[in-house]
Amino acid sequence: MKDVADRAGVSQMTVSSILNGQGSYRDATKRAVMAAIEELGYTPNLAAKRLASAADNRIGVLLLTPATPYMLAVVTAAVEASGNLAAQLQIERWTSLTDAFLAVRKLLAAGTRGVIVPPPLSASTQLLDMIAASGAIPVSIAPGGAPPAAHSCVWIDDEAATAEMTSWLVGMGHRRIAFITGDPEHASTGFRLEGYRRAMEAAGIDPSDQLVVQGDYKWKSGLEAAEMLLGQADRPTAIFAGNDDMAAAVLSFAHGKGISVPDELSVVGFDDTVLATAVWPKITTVKQPVEQMVQLGAEILLKELQSGRKSPKIVHRQLDFTIMARESAAPPR
Amino acid sequence: MKDVADRAGVSQMTVSSILNGQGSYRDATKRAVMAAIEELGYTPNLAAKRLASAADNRIGVLLLTPATPYMLAVVTAAVEASGNLAAQLQIERWTSLTDAFLAVRKLLAAGTRGVIVPPPLSASTQLLDMIAASGAIPVSIAPGGAPPAAHSCVWIDDEAATAEMTSWLVGMGHRRIAFITGDPEHASTGFRLEGYRRAMEAAGIDPSDQLVVQGDYKWKSGLEAAEMLLGQADRPTAIFAGNDDMAAAVLSFAHGKGISVPDELSVVGFDDTVLATAVWPKITTVKQPVEQMVQLGAEILLKELQSGRKSPKIVHRQLDFTIMARESAAPPR
DNA sequence: CTGAAAGCGCTTACAG
DNA sequence: CTGAAAGCGCTTACAG
The missing domain is CATH 3.40.50.2300 (Response regulator)
Incomplete structure (x- = not known):
């Protein structure tokens, strides 16, 4: 940083200010400093920065x-x-x-x-x-x-998110939409379920058409839920899993069962983790930023x-x- | 660190030496320093350490x-x-x-x-x-x-690893062991396949019993390979997937298909990533440290x-x- | 076996 | 709009 300052003909402190976008300085000064940084290939030392900043x-x-x-x-x-x-x-x-x-x-x-x-x-x-x-x-x-x-x-807002996703599914024409809940120990579980319920109700869908199966956010529980949901005669046309791990498990189960996704069954998840795109077909999901x-x-x-x-x-x-x-x-x- | 030194009645440098286990010091000195650290609840500042160490x-x-x-x-x-x-x-x-x-x-x-x-x-x-x-x-x-x-x-040694895993499967009584290869672009792919082949040969297993399907380390390719392998009449009794992602896909496919793992089919993977234990049943795999x-x-x-x-x-x-x-x-x- | 002192590369009141 | 100087909390030759 000292070298940069020397080359730009300013003080070290000016370089620091410019780098951090603090204080005020002339445009010409900034250009000179930037040029010096470029020429010297200077890169700040993070450790020094961390040390010098607030303790x-x-x-x-x-x-x-x-x-x-x-x-x-x-x-x-x-x-x-x-x-x-x-x-x-x-x-x-x-x-x-x-x-x-x-x-x-x-x-x-x-x-x-x-x-x-x-x-x-x-x-x-x-x-x-x-x-x-x-x-x-x-x-x-x-x-x-x-x-x-x-x-x-x-x-x-987890609740608003599942509600929106559910409504989106409804908008596509789905009515028999199942929901796999998360771990009851997690606070998100209740909110996500509530969003689903709210949207289903708002769509005027008969509560008996609302299929809710308990899961726990883990892959295995998604598998078991899929077995329950897809084993019966009157299958849902869409399954909304409380997270991507369970959605991925549903996906796999359907495959083995010969149920084509999304042709015969839609599957959606929540979170948008690596799993959502690692798997095939890629999972439609709620992205949490x-x-x-x-x-x-x-x-x-x-x-x-x-x-x-x-x-x-x-x-x-x-x-x-x-x-x-x-x-x-x-x-x- | 200065406070610790003061309290222990030594210099800062001595504290530093003891903390890093360098140089020589008396046991009593060390005890005094450790006690001071304990009493003061001192913890080193990593940023300072990084800065002061070699640039x-x-x-x-x-x-x-x-x-x-x-x-x-x-x-x-x-x-x-x-x-x-x-x-x-x-x-x-x-x-x-x-x-x-x-x-x-x-x-x-x-x-x-x-x-x-x-x-x-x-x-x-x-x-x-x-x-x-x-x-x-x-x-x-x-x-x-x-x-x-x-x-x-x-x-x-990837080759030795797949060879050992294959032999282990053979030792259990498997003979029709399939192998799903990885991405041909990855160097590990060839070595892993070679280990499988070597072990199969060493076990005197008929090459026609060696089922090799090409994959690419991704979940989807594992699914496709599973479809190919498990769709036919004369199924393998074990599938060795070149990595855990593909093994997980095989697992899921088998589930949907109603093929019980490990009763009717053994599935093993490679790497021991989070996936190996996220999935059910948990995957037997080669752990890469x-x-x-x-x-x-x-x-x-x-x-x-x-x-x-x-x-x-x-x-x-x-x-x-x-x-x-x-x-x-x-x-x- | 132990210590005084310089230095790592930044930031920050404080002046001008 | 810009700068001189102290300080962040460690390590490290160098002495003793």
């Missing part, structure tokens, strides 16, 4: 293992976000709910000042409270439908950490979901 | 998007390794082979001095050469069977970077694979 920039993320595709998306997003924000990221793994609390303790002991809490932990008021009580700041990611009042949160959610969560954390406030300002940010129309859904025959 | 500690990793489960394992491992080694990690995404080269250029432009190259790029001598030519150091991860002579590499491989790769890079050598010392490290016996394989009926 309180250690954030952590809780990683459920064995990792689901969704969790891996969260972690990758956290890595990118910490790069963008010059934060120090610490990843702590957990497996059972008991060691989730242990993992939090480790994180805190390691100096983490803010923690990104993805589902299903993000809906645990108890865990969020514990983090806050210890003096660190939690930010809840996608806690389902209703953000925790006492803590910051980034979320999408995980990267953006985590990035925003990290920003909230860092801003709060650097504000020096005694008690954190609670911020709730709701983001938009998107229906990703792909190949697994079509009008019924 | 050349920027390493990068190439991430194929959309990410496969295997790729995500690589990235998570890279994040952990960079934490352990106090290195700066830069992640660059690529999608097609052309932008793989672009991604490398970006990485190099960003100051990366060493790059971890996972499959399928790890077998591309051209890409490895390009990295080396630019003055950075490549380390090839799992390039298949034969490590690139000119570059450092961490690998497992990805975390360890990536950690080792990062270590090789950092050691070389800090050696100050003009031309890098080439190191090839072969690690052991493990057969993970789970629920998808059993003796034939």
Whole structure:
């Protein structure tokens, strides 16, 4: 950076300001600096930046293992976000709910000042409270439908999302639409189911045509639900699985059964994880903007950490979901 | 760290030495320091450590998007390794082979001095050469069977692995064992197939009983292969898929078809990614120690970077694979 | 076996 | 609109 400053004929501080888009400077100065950067092939040293910036920039993320595709998306997003924000990221793994609390303790002991809490932990008021009580700041990611009042949160409206997807299916002409619920322990489960019900009702579809099978977000439960739903004579024309893992399982089952998707059966999911596009046909699903959610969560954390406030300002940010129309859904025959 | 030193009545440097296990110090000193750390709840600042350590500690990793489960394992491992080694990690995404080269250029432009190259790029001598030519150091991860002579590499013996798994299946009593190959573009594909063939031959199994179907490591190809293999009258009693994604597809197809796994059909995979345990029944597979491989790769890079050598010392490290016996394989009926 | 001091490459009040 | 200088929290030759 010093070399750049010398070459551009300015001070190091000016280079820093320009690089960070702060303060004011003349256009000519900026051009000179940019040119020098180009010529020298300069690239900032992230470690120095992290060190020189506010001291309180250690954030952590809780990683459920064995990792689901969704969790891996969260972690990758956290890595990118910490790069963008010059934060120090610490990843702590957990497996059972008991060691989730242990993992939090480790994180805190390691100096983490803010923690990104993805589902299903993000809906645990108890865990969020514990983090806050210890003096660190939690930010809840996608806690389902209703953000925790006492803590910051980034979320999408799960209920509206399943409602919209269901209506979309109805609009295509489907009436016998089945729904596979998620893990009852997850807060999102109830909201997603509710959205489905609401849309079905709004479409004036006979409740007896509403086929709801309980799942738990895992592949196996999707398989079992598919067996139940597709084994009977009067099959649904569409199956809405509460997440992509279960949708993928339904897809596979249908294949083996010789039921063509989407010709004879539409299958849709939720989340838009890697699975949705790894599988064939690609799954039509609700995209949760995980990267953006985590990035925003990290920003909230860092801003709060650097504000020096005694008690954190609670911020709730709701983001938009998107229906990703792909190949697994079509009008019924 | 200064506080710890003061409390323990030693210098900061002594604390540093003890923390890093370098130099020599009295046991009593160490105890005093440890006690001070405990009392103060001290935790090292990684950013400072990275900055103060050798300057050349920027390493990068190439991430194929959309990410496969295997790729995500690589990235998570890279994040952990960079934490352990106090290195700066830069992640660059690529999608097609052309932008793989672009991604490398970006990485190099960003100051990366060493790059971890996972499959399928790890077998591309051209890409490895390009990295080396630019003055950075490549380390090839799992390039298949034969490590690139000119570059450092961490690998497992894919051929020996499929041979061992095949023999294990034979030992259970299987004779009609099918094999689904991977993407012909990947170096591992040939080696894995060769291991299967070798073991089948060694078992004295009639070549006409050897069913080889071409796949490409993707789920869809596993599905198609399953259709071909299980659609015919004289079905194999076991299917060895070249990776877990294809094995999962076979599993699902069999389910729909009403073929019970492992009772009527054994299915095994390769890699041991999240998919292997997400699915049901859990897949018996060859575990590739990805975390360890990536950690080792990062270590090789950092050691070389800090050696100050003009031309890098080439190191090839072969690690052991493990057969993970789970629920998808059993003796034939 | 232990320490004083310089340096890693940035950012940030504070001046001008 | 721009700069001099201190400081972030570590590591590392070099001495003793």
